[in-house]
Amino acid sequence: MFDAISSVFSFLTIIPSKNQRLEYIAQNIHLFPIVGIIIGIIISIINFVFLLFLHPLLSSLFIVLLLMVITGLHHMDGLIDFSDGVMTKGNKTKKIQSMKDTAIGSAGTLTSIFYIISLILIISMLHEFVALKAIILSEMMAKFSMVLQARINSSTPSSISFLFIKHIKHNDKMMIFATLILMTVSITFAGVLGLLVATIVSVAVLMIGFISRINFGGVSGDVFGATNELTRLISLFVFVVA
Numbered sequence: 298m299f300d301a302i303s304s305v306f307s308f309l310t311i312i313p314s315k316n317q318r319l320e321y322i323a324q325n326i327h328l329f330p331i332v333g334i335i336i337g338i339i340i341s342i343i344n345f346v347f348l349l350f351l352h353p354l355l356s357s358l359f360i361v362l363l364l365m366v367i368t369g370l371h372h373m374d375g376l377i378d379f380s381d382g383v384m385t386k387g388n389k390t391k392k393i394q395s396m397k398d399t400a401i402g403s404a405g406t407l408t409s410i411f412y413i414i415s416l417i418l419i420i421s422m423l424h425e426f427v428a429l430k431a432i433i434l435s436e437m438m439a440k441f442s443m444v445l446q447a448r449i450n451s452s453t454p455s456s457i458s459f460l461f462i463k464h465i466k467h468n469d470k471m472m473i474f475a476t477l478i479l480m481t482v483s484i485t486f487a488g489v490l491g492l493l494v495a496t497i498v499s500v501a502v503l504m505i506g507f508i509s510r511i512n513f514g515g516v517s518g519d520v521f522g523a524t525n526e527l528t529r530l531i532s533l534f535v536f537v538v539a
Contacts, residue, residue: 301325306332309440311369323460326444327471330478333440337433340364344432348425357421360432361413375522376412377405382512382519389514393453396519412526419533427536430486435532438498441479442528443521445499448472450506456517487536494535498528 301321307313308322309332340360347356365373382396384404395402401409423431444465452459465471483491502524509520 302328302331302335305329306335309333309371310336310367312367319457319460323464326447326461326465327468327475329440329444330437330475330482333437334433334478334482336367336440337436339367340436341429341432344420344428345425348428353421354417357417360420361417372522372525373409373412375519376526377401377409378519379509379523380408381405383508389512392512393514393517396513396517412530416530416533419530419537422537423533431533431536434483434486434491434494435529435536437479437482438494438532439525439529441475442498442502442524444472444475445502446506446516446521446524449503450510451515453509453513453515453517453520456515458515458517458521461521462516490536490539493539494532497535498532501528501531 302325304318304322305325305328308319309329340363343363344356344360347359351359378396378398381398381402381404382392384402385392385395420428420432443461447458447461447465450462452462479495480492483495485491487494505520505524505527506516509516513520
């Protein structure tokens, strides 16, 4: 179990591990929420310490930068590519090509700017102890959202998402395990609010998947990344307004 978690942790962050085979990581996609909890604990503790000495807005700025460094901008890149693909005019093939293009388009640029500013502002609005559980839960939700996305959708042509979808698509035990982790931690940390966040995140995953099927014919690695980033933001936003 430890080897599997460390491999998934390495895949979702910049921290290296002994086993980084994509097939092995895909076989353990159900562990994504656990890794999300670990990342959330690390970030939330650092944020709590920062708030003892820094203005909330400045602390939030450093936390967002740290989060991006730890995750290696992998999922942020997915959000940028997803935005460019959706906003590209033309058929599915042209949209997928735009999503794979290494150049950043105007849609991706504007989306990334809006996302980063929103994330900084929202985290800065969370009080110390609320921020602790909100950050942990939002990271767990973000990682679970990718599992759910893989479960309910098909892969776009020639995408690494195929491996993850293959292993979770018809594996009820893996999906139940990931869902139980999500529900148990959500209720333990935030009670009814935790259930509300989980419900809203699930709806968001359905919407992102629907948009992806219309534009790309399925989901790709970039769609997974976009799902991770957007559901993190949505989760934190719910904690602010609730």
